Amino acid sequence: MGFLDINNVTKSYGSVEVLHKVNIAVEEGEFLVLVGPSGCGKSTLLNMIAGLEDITSGEIRIKDARMNGVHPSNRNIAMVFQSYALYPNMTVGQNITFGLEMHGVPKAEREKAMADVAKLLQIEQLLDRKPGQLSGGQRQRVAMGRALVRNPDVFLFDEPLSNLDAKLRVDMRTEIKKLHQNLGTTIVYVTHDQIEAMTLSTRIAVMNGGYVQQLGTPKEIYDTPSNLFVATFMGSPSMNLIRTTIRIEGVAVYAVTQNDRGEEVRLALCAPLDAIKSYDGKDVILGIRPEALTDVEGADHRSSHIESIRNTVTVTEPAGSDTFVATTIGGAECVARMRADAEVLPGQQAEFAFNMEKAVVFDPESENRIL
Amino acid sequence: MAVASSDTAIRTGRFTRTLIYVVLLLFVLFYILPLYIMIVNSVKPLSEITGGGMMSLPSAFTIEPWAKAWSTAQVGVEPTGLRPYFWNSISMVVPAVAISTVLGALNGYILTKWRFRGDTILFGLMLFSCFIPFQIVLIPMAAILGVLGLSGTTAGLVLVHVVYGVGFSTLYFRNYYAAFPTELVRAAQIDGAGFFQIFWRILLPSSGPIIVVCVIWQFTNIWNDFLFGASFASGNGAPMTVALNNLVQSSTGVKEYNVHFAGAILAAMPTLLVYIVAGRYFVRGLMAGSVKG
Numbered sequence: 058m059g060f061l062d063i064n065n066v067t068k069s070y071g072s073v074e075v076l077h078k079v080n081i082a083v084e085e086g087e088f089l090v091l092v093g094p095s096g097c098g099k100s101t102l103l104n105m106i107a108g109l110e111d112i113t114s115g116e117i118r119i120k121d122a123r124m125n126g127v128h129p130s131n132r133n134i135a136m137v138f139q140s141y142a143l144y145p146n147m148t149v150g151q152n153i154t155f156g157l158e159m160h161g162v163p164k165a166e167r168e169k170a171m172a173d174v175a176k177l178l179q180i181e182q183l184l185d186r187k188p189g190q191l192s193g194g195q196r197q198r199v200a201m202g203r204a205l206v207r208n209p210d211v212f213l214f215d216e217p218l219s220n221l222d223a224k225l226r227v228d229m230r231t232e233i234k235k236l237h238q239n240l241g242t243t244i245v246y247v248t249h250d251q252i253e254a255m256t257l258s259t260r261i262a263v264m265n266g267g268y269v270q271q272l273g274t275p276k277e278i279y280d281t282p283s284n285l286f287v288a289t290f291m292g293s294p295s296m297n298l299i300r301t302t303i304r305i306e307g308v309a310v311y312a313v314t315q316n317d318r319g320e321e322v323r324l325a326l327c328a329p330l331d332a333i334k335s336y337d338g339k340d341v342i343l344g345i346r347p348e349a350l351t352d353v354e355g356a357d358h359r360s361s362h363i364e365s366i367r368n369t370v371t372v373t374e375p376a377g378s379d380t381f382v383a384t385t386i387g388g389a390e391c392v393a394r395m396r397a398d399a400e401v402l403p404g405q406q407a408e409f410a411f412n413m414e415k416a417v418v419f420d421p422e423s424e425n426r427i428l
Numbered sequence: 429m430a431v432a433s434s435d436t437a438i439r440t441g442r443f444t445r446t447l448i449y450v451v452l453l454l455f456v457l458f459y460i461l462p463l464y465i466m467i468v469n470s471v472k473p474l475s476e477i478t479g480g481g482m483m484s485l486p487s488a489f490t491i492e493p494w495a496k497a498w499s500t501a502q503v504g505v506e507p508t509g510l511r512p513y514f515w516n517s518i519s520m521v522v523p524a525v526a527i528s529t530v531l532g533a534l535n536g537y538i539l540t541k542w543r544f545r546g547d548t549i550l551f552g553l554m555l556f557s558c559f560i561p562f563q564i565v566l567i568p569m570a571a572i573l574g575v576l577g578l579s580g581t582t583a584g585l586v587l588v589h590v591v592y593g594v595g596f597s598t599l600y601f602r603n604y605y606a607a608f609p610t611e612l613v614r615a616a617q618i619d620g621a622g623f624f625q626i627f628w629r630i631l632l633p634s635s636g637p638i639i640v641v642c643v644i645w646q647f648t649n650i651w652n653d654f655l656f657g658a659s660f661a662s663g664n665g666a667p668m669t670v671a672l673n674n675l676v677q678s679s680t681g682v683k684e685y686n687v688h689f690a691g692a693i694l695a696a697m698p699t700l701l702v703y704i705v706a707g708r709y710f711v712r713g714l715m716a717g718s719v720k721g
Contacts, residue, residue: 109614130620142615146633155629156619203619 060085060243061106061211066115068101068267076101076267078115083211083260086241088234092254093264094290099247100215102264106245107136107213119210130159135204136213139220141196143188143203150175150184153202174202194225201236214246218253230256251291255279263287279346281417285424288344288417294381297350297391299343300421303336312343312418314387316368322386324364327413328428341427342419347381347394349415355396356410364411370401384409470494470689477685493686497675497694501687504663504674510691512664513671517651517698520582520667524589525646531590532597532642533635537627539598540605541613551602557595562655573660580662588660589650596649597642604638605631640709648699668695 059082068076076098083089091099104110106117108129117124124132135156143152153174154167162170175181178198188196197217204212214233218226234257237244248254254261255275263270263278263286271283282288288296301312301324310333311323324343326333349357356363366386374381375397382393382401386409393409401407418428440448469477470493472486481487499509539551569588570579578584608631616626657667666674672695676688703710 107614107618109617129614129618134618136615136618138611138615140609140611142609142611144612144616144630146630155616155621159620159625203615 059083062118064116067113069113079269081262085243088237088244088259090246090254090258090261092248092261097264098267099264103213103215103247107134108132133210134213135207135209137200137204137217139216141200143199145188148185149199153206156207170206174206178202193221197229212242212244216248283426285419294347294392296344296346299387299389301343302340305337316366317385322366324411327362340421342421344417347392349412350393351410352395352399353408353410357412360412360414362413364413366409367406368409370403370405370407373401373403466689466693469686474684474686494690497687497691501675502678503671510671510694513666513668517668520585521650524586524650525643528590528593528597528646529642531594532601535598536601536605537631539602554595554598566659580665582665584660588656593646600638600642637709640706644702644706644710647702651699
């Protein structure tokens with residue numbers, strides 16, 4: 058049992074079920090990110106935690122108290138909205154203390170709480186201004202101040218950074234993370250940006266089509282995605298997916314595919330035989346992250362298992378820190394992440410090193426991960 | 429003149445320009461003529477008007493017709509002037525405008541921020557009330573006023589105007605609040621504000637422009653209404669418009685045109701004042717589609 062429990066929660070609009078039996082237990086101090094494409098049900102779930110939408114079945118518990126039917130203001134939660142939702146007619150100070158006022162907190166206490174929060178977020182000089190006079194980043198801070206001042210059990214963030222420009226978004230991301238580390242609060246954060254999810258969270262719930270596809274730490278999600286959806290949604294550039302055939306020879310397991318000259322290439326999988334035995338001779342999808350597909354010199358030297366393929370470079374994209382190199386393996390366009398000074402030219406042959414320790418294998422039928 | 433004298437887009441010759449101004453000036457005169465006639469004739473003795481000098485400026489200036497229209501003229505059977513009827517109208521129009529505006533604001537708030545099953549149909553039906561001709565409801569309305577015991581009273585007239593006005597005021601506020609971010613209402617809910625607190629503290633302070641539009645519209649309509657006033661108010665309870673009619677129709681002795689003109693201006697004065705004071709917010713309010721966060 059966690060601090061925030063979501064047990065078998067479903068949501069239906071009429072006969073359409075948009076969330077299917079979601080189960081998530083959040084521990085105190087955790088930073089849970091709900092991530093997924095639009096329409097996956099992540100915002101609906103957040104609104105249900107906040108009490109802004111009814112729970113069709115199942116239950117949500119905060120600090121072991123059942124929250125179904127409890128009014129949003131009595132759940133001891135605070136929410137930061139995508140549009141910040143600052144009251145346009147009130148000053149920043151009034152915005153921050155409005156919730157306290159509604160809860161009957163005496164004026165002196167309100168003033169003190171406001172001063173503390175303003176100091177923490179460095180918005181002291183803005184307290185007398187109206188929201189319309191603030192920049193995007195300042196509004197963002199005020200919205201967070203309004204949430205912080207209540208000292209809630211759970212913070213809910215609904216895509217709070219998506220209205221900011223790219224640079225400010227990165228700054229505020231760091232700031233939110235810092236705030237979480239300093240205050241140790243429990244946060245549920247909704248985003249469609251997988252980089253935000255990776256950088257901020259202690260755990261990620263990847264959602265699609267109303268199902269939680271995978272719940273785990275950022276590393277688990279990234280290294281061992283439970284299915285093809287998670288594999289392609291998380292990570293940029295996304296994971297390379299190569300159609301291969303499993304061939305078992307003695308104790309060795311190979312994923313067999315073709316290079317761009319039509320020659321057969323075999324990549325030895327470092328997999329226990331039992332797990333893959335039933336797939337002998339069948340097609341599977343080999344997944345490999347761009348950073349596990351490099352030039353030979355750039356390959357991870359600690360890896361026990363590097364395979365290399367000689368193949369034609371189709372495109373190079375120097376990104377400063379790295380060079381992304383595209384090539385065609387097994388009919389699929391693959392992106393390799395090579396060192397910035399790797400000597401590769403489009404149209405020429407190059408050696409591509411596969412770090413097979415990082416490779417994953419998916420069943421093409423069920424799309425679930427086998428290895 | 430072939431030389432371009434300015435960098436405006438349209439170049440016209442002196443002749444064309446003169447022509448344009450002459451035509452515009454004629455239009456202006458044409459528009460101002462009725463007001464001119466009313467004002468000049470309300471400040472000259474009756475003899476000057478009957479002597480055929482309706483268009484000329486007064487040779488003997490007098491405010492006597494105004495005083496007479498206001499306090500001593502024969503309205504119906506009593507020589508009371510328009511004064512008591514003016515107050516009748518005020519005591520009808522103020523509560524009617526206030527109540528219909530408040531109800532419209534509440535309706536708009538509920539129809540946009542507290543959606544319920546069938547709300548669109550309900551709104552459609554309320555809109556429908558804007559298009560029902562007054563004449564159709566006269567008799568049923570009279571019956572209802574009779575049942576309620578409000579026949580011939582100012583309170584009855586207020587009720588009639590509120591019922592008729594609420595359709596329009598709901599339309600205004602619903603459309604205005606539809607553009608009002610729902611996230612603000614949700615944030616206020618989480619902050620612990622109740623139904624009326626959200627309305628009072630969050631929505632109303634941002635509703636200035638639409639309140640002005642609604643008040644101007646309702647004030648003008650209710651003040652200028654003649655049919656309901658003539659049908660449902662009796663004798664001393666009649667509003668200004670009915671009294672003005674009675675003043676003009678009174679058939680004792682000569683027709684005092686100067687008094688009639690003064691009375692008509694008095695009857696139009698309040699709506700004019702409302703436009704002058706709040707008019708510049710009117711267009712702004714009609715144009716306002718969204719609230720900046």
